[in-house]
Amino acid sequence: MTKTRLAMLAALATVSFAHPVWADSENPNIIVVSGPLFDPFFSALKKGADDAASNLNIHYQYSTVQDANNLQADFARLLDQAAATQPDAMVVGNYFPDAMSPVIKRAAEAGINVIIQDGGYSTWKDTGAFTYVGYDPDSLGVESGQIQVKAGVKNGLCVNHVPGNPSLEALCNAYVKAVKDAGGTGKVLTIAVQDAQNPQANLQAMKGALEADPSIDGIMTLGATQTTLAVQASDETGHEQGKIKIGGSGLSTAVLEGIRDGKVQFGVDLQAYLDGYYSILLAYQKVKYNLAPVQPMYAGPRFVYQKDAEKILLVNEKYVGIRGTN
Known part of the structure; x- marks a missing residue:
């Protein structure tokens, strides 16, 4: 990795998370940090997110790892970079809480609306997220x-x-x-x-x-x-x-x-498509209307x-x- 690249990542990591989140935002900035697309589950999840964004006429970003060689560190790095851009909402698969939860907590405390998706069921409330979408x-x-x-x-x-x-x-x-x-x-x-x-x-x-x-x-x-x-x-x-x-x-x-x-x-x-679709929908409704479900939303399981x-x-x-x- 070049020195320029390292410097850019360091700068991103030190950007303050603090920013206002406006409930009436017409074009919310939503970032999804979720699983790798070489896994069939996550390709379906991303398709659900894509379709929700298209139906709502908004843009969002899907951020993920490219391989499985260093998952914990790579996910934490991606999450840190996403939070540093100060989005209105983040949808996060908290697959490795030891590495990822501290970053999620800092983002939530700074006013970023956070949804935990798929991974992290047992710890989603502790991170400051406003809801969970997935399964038990x-x-x-x-x-x-x-x-x-x-x-x-x-x-x-x-x-x-x-x-x-x-x-x-x-x-x-x-x-x-x-x-x-x-x-x-x-x-x-x-x-x-x-x-x-x-x-x-x-x-x-x-x-x-x-x-x-x-x-x-x-x-x-x-x-x-x-x-x-x-x-x-x-x-x-x-x-x-x-x-x-x-x-x-x-x-x-x-x-x-x-x-x-x-x-x-x-x-x-686990109806991953619904995972992705509902997460974008809920993030949008939270940012625009300050609406949120009062219980976790279960997309699955459905036994086939x-x-x-x-x-x-x-x-x-x-x-x-x-x-x-x-």
């Missing part, structure tokens, strides 16, 4: 575990490909607890965050877990890519289709086809089963991208 990871984990238990799962494996993200850690822990509460066993398989979008690393990690413990009969994943890889891992370790119940949070065309064909027990549609998959696939053929189908 604890409830999702419990329900996913209970669904698999009812299907006969005795030993569940939750695959967390973004360690350090409290929402995903809570989801996995709740899933494992639900299986254990029903008399079974379970554990979390952690994949290094820099390998989050490395299919071969994910596949080998899951195959290794299945080979090390042949009694695993349930898998819960936290991303569409990981769900399809779980099916492959099950096949390549010699398990008959359906012997291992596979569920996953996040949809893609491949996941929906797997559900339709009976290879995946269920998918969890075999009977639902074909209908959703047909919708996705007509409306490409609203579920991150890439």
Whole structure:
């Protein structure tokens, strides 16, 4: 990185956050700091934000990381830069609260309207945000575990490909607890965050877990890519289709086809498009009218089963991208 670039970033980081936020702003400045677009979930989220901005006839900025090599530091840096521009509102996926919450708090204290989106459910009130849009990871984990238990799962494996993200850690822990509460066993398989979008690393990690413990009969994943890889891992370790119940949070065309064909027990549609759409809408209404919901807004989860998959696939053929189908 050049000295000029370093100096520019340093200057941005030292700009005061203090500024007036006018409730009647006709052209609000909204910045979204959210997840990487190489993940199908976030491509759908961004499409929702794009459509909301278009419908409202406003402009906004989507800021994200380009790779998974240094997520915590990169997200904190992007957030610091966004806050330094003194926007009217910020929509933030607080995926790593240790690094990101202090910046969010400073922004909120300086009068920037903040929405926490998708990540950061357990800490959104502490940051000074005025609302949260997303899902409750604890409830999702419990329900996913209970669904698999009812299907006969005795030993569940939750695959967390973004360690350090409290929402995903809570989801996995709740899933494992639900299986254990029903008399079974379970554990979390952690994949290094820099390998989050490395299919071969994910596949080998899951195959290794299945080979090390042949009694695993349930898998819960936290991303569409990981769900399809779980099916492959099950096949390549010699398990008959359906012997291992596979569920996953996040949809893609491949996941929906797997559900339709009976290879995946269920998918969890967090309705990322609504995440993005509602966040822009709420930010706009807060800035312009000083209106805000009095409770968190849950865009998901919606559980998708075999009977639902074909209908959703047909919708996705007509409306490409609203579920991150890439």
